[in-house]
Amino acid sequence: MLATGLFSNEARNLGKSARTRARLMDAAVELxxxxxxxxxxxxxxxxxxxxxxxxxxxxxxxKREIVQAVTLGIAQELARQLDEAMVDIDDAVERVSMATRRFLDLALTSPDWGRAFFRAAWAFRDLRENMLSFLRADLERGRDQGAFTVEIDDVLIDTFASMIMGALFGRLAGDFGPEAGARVAELQLRMLGVPPQRAHAVANRQLPELRLTIAALPKQLKPDPVPSR
Amino acid sequence: MLATGLFSNEARNLGKSARTRARLMDAAVELxxxxxxxxxxxxxxxxxxxxxxxxxxxxxxxKREIVQAVTLGIAQELARQLDEAMVDIDDAVERVSMATRRFLDLALTSPDWGRAFFRAAWAFRDLRENMLSFLRADLERGRDQGAFTVEIDDVLIDTFASMIMGALFGRLAGDFGPEAGARVAELQLRMLGVPPQRAHAVANRQLPELRLTIAALPKQLKPDPVPSR
DNA sequence: CCCATAAATGGGAGGTTTGTCAATTTTAAA
DNA sequence: TTTAAAATTGACAAACCTCCCATTTATGGG
Incomplete structure (x- = not known):
């Protein structure tokens, strides 16, 4: 028995039913x-x-039900981790750059999750809108702080998100290396009206090590005491 | 018999076999x-x-074979029309803005084609790279003309394309109106380093009426449906 | 350890999908 | 008009799919 996926790991201390459910969800993510x-x-x-x-x-x-459970689970997990990583950052320029870079790093930690998220984001409107609302908050913050000179409307927010999705795809496809996150963040800041020099500086600043939380621990968990079959 | 699709129209003067083939391809585009x-x-x-x-x-x-035929056909048709629309434009700033806006207008002329293109662009690497090579040429032209201050690399080109794809999706889903093309073009130009005022002016300049060519015929009477899934 | 209940199994009914083929109809050249 | 080639049809086997359900197996509170 494998049980190495993120859902399984999250459920490893729960009852048998929850663990089986989680194994199904991990398999579903992969497919x-x-x-x-x-x-x-x-x-x-x-x-x-x-x-x-x-x-x-x-x-x-x-099937509809597992699709819903999986997509919701992925979105919640990503949002939770992103939120945690940015909890004490005030400057919108930093936040916006960090959101893009952290999101990409996170998604690449578990490529299957990244791929499933990529598909879900285009397929499910409510999930997409939920994610965009976080983005909108940071973009409006930047406008209020006087850092962004561009008008903030739906097209801008959507375009901003599309840039992230494009980078996610390129990373998952192996077209880009880890530096792509910083590059895209820089392009986003330029678009928003941040002076090129500052955009470059902020987007390329080294990020503090990401503190991993419960569910994001990888492999190597204790095998089930009962042999399977 | 309907035979209203773009492929059917293109094949309407060919032999029976070609016409049947085209009808299948039109149906395939829709599905x-x-x-x-x-x-x-x-x-x-x-x-x-x-x-x-x-x-x-x-x-x-x-099925593999019709998928290939359909995606190739769509990409060729779009590239041909875009190319024709821009044949006598020299200024890279104008070209880049026009490519985005024209592409969106074209894709929206036949939403089924647009949707199929959207899917194909993410699924087939060679199609994607073929399209990106056109983009690269215009971006390099702009750098050589001194209009773009940003460095031109793979991430930039891909990001630029992602912005178009995001706008395409939003248009097809009905989230955005026709003005989205100009807005995204403006954001792209800002990102490239074009001064905001010029970016706004160029992106919002009225485009000359698109001269329609052979295959790009007729009405589109189906009411705008829901996006993907 | 007992045993009520929760979890898992695997076979199967009924539907859909792919790809083949002999039979039939349509096309167009002579 | 004749006729051979080309195009089309629809039934069908085999695979695969979703969902159900009668049974078996595992779990854990008393």
């Missing part, structure tokens, strides 16, 4: 990332999670 | 736009094209 939400099949999810297909329907009413 | 390449079924494509499923296999070996 959603590869094939998309429509093309991934319940059969394949159960097979990848190493359980009978009937088990799936004990934990989820149907 | 690819709605469901994605993986989730669309051959059965449904044939049904939408009002022919027996066996006919599909006379014209295409399998």
């Amino acid at each position: 959603f990332a590869r094939d998309g939400f429509k093309a991934a099949s319940v059969n394949e999810i159960a097979k990848l999670a190493e359980m009978a297909n009937g088990t799936f329907y004990v934990h989820f009413r149907d | 690819f736009a709605r469901d994605g390449f993986k989730a669309a079924s051959v059965n449904e494509i044939a049904k939408l094209a009002e022919m027996a499923n066996g006919t599909f296999y006379v014209h295409f070996r399998d």
Whole structure:
């Protein structure tokens, strides 16, 4: 039994039902990332999670339900970690740069999650809007602080987000290295009206080490005492 | 028989085989736009094209083959029209703004094509790189003309393209109106280092009426539907 | 350790999908 | 008009899908 995914890790101290559910969700993340939400099949999810297909329907009413659970889980986890990483930053220029760079670093920590998020962001409007509302807050903060000279409207916010999504895709595809985050952040700041020199300086400032939290611990967990099968 | 799609129109003077093939491709565009390449079924494509499923296999070996034909066809058509619209523009600032705005206008002329392009651009690397090479040429032209102060590298080009894709999505989803093209172009020019005032002026200049060419025909009577999924 | 209950299993009904093929209809050249 | 080639049809096998459910297996409070 593998149980190395992030959902499984999060549920490792919960009851058996929650752990099984989490294993299904981890398998789903992997398949959603590869094939998309429509093309991934319940059969394949159960097979990848190493359980009978009937088990799936004990934990989820149907495919729609696991899609919802997975996308919500990914979005919440990303938002939580991002929020935590920026909790004591006031300067909007710093926040905006940090959001982009941290988001990319986080998503790349678990590429399957990153890929699933990429798909979900285009497919589910409410998830997208939830994420954009955080962005809007920081952009308006920057305007109020006098740092951004551009008008803040829906197109701007959406465009800003698209730049992040494009970078996420490039990183996941292996087209770009880790430096892409800083580069995109710099371009974003230029777009917003931050003087080029400051944009370059802020976007390339070294970020403090990311403090990992519960769910983000990787592999190497104690195997289940009961041998499988 | 409908035969109202762009491929059908392009093939309307060719032999019967080519016309049937084109009808299948038009149906495929519609389904690819709605469901994605993986989730669309051959059965449904044939049904939408009002022919027996066996006919599909006379014209295409399998689904992979029609996906390739459709994506290639869309990309070529868009590139051809864009190229024609900009043939006598020298100033890179104008070209870059025009490429974004014209592209969005074109894609919105046939929303199904736009949606299919949106999906294809993320799914097929060679198509994406083909499009990006046009972009690179104009960006380098602007640098050589001294209009852009930003360094031109892969991340910049990709980010620039992502801004267009984000706007395309927003337009197709009905989140933005026709003014979004000019707004995004303005943001792009700011990012590139064009002074804000000039960026605003160029991006909002009225474009000459687009001269339509062969394939880019007719009405689009379907009411604007929901985006993807 | 007992045993009520929760969890998991695996087979199957009923539907859809892919790709094939013999039979039929349409096309167009002579 | 004739006729051979080209195009189309629709039934079908085999694979695969979703969801159900009668059973078996595991868990944990008393």
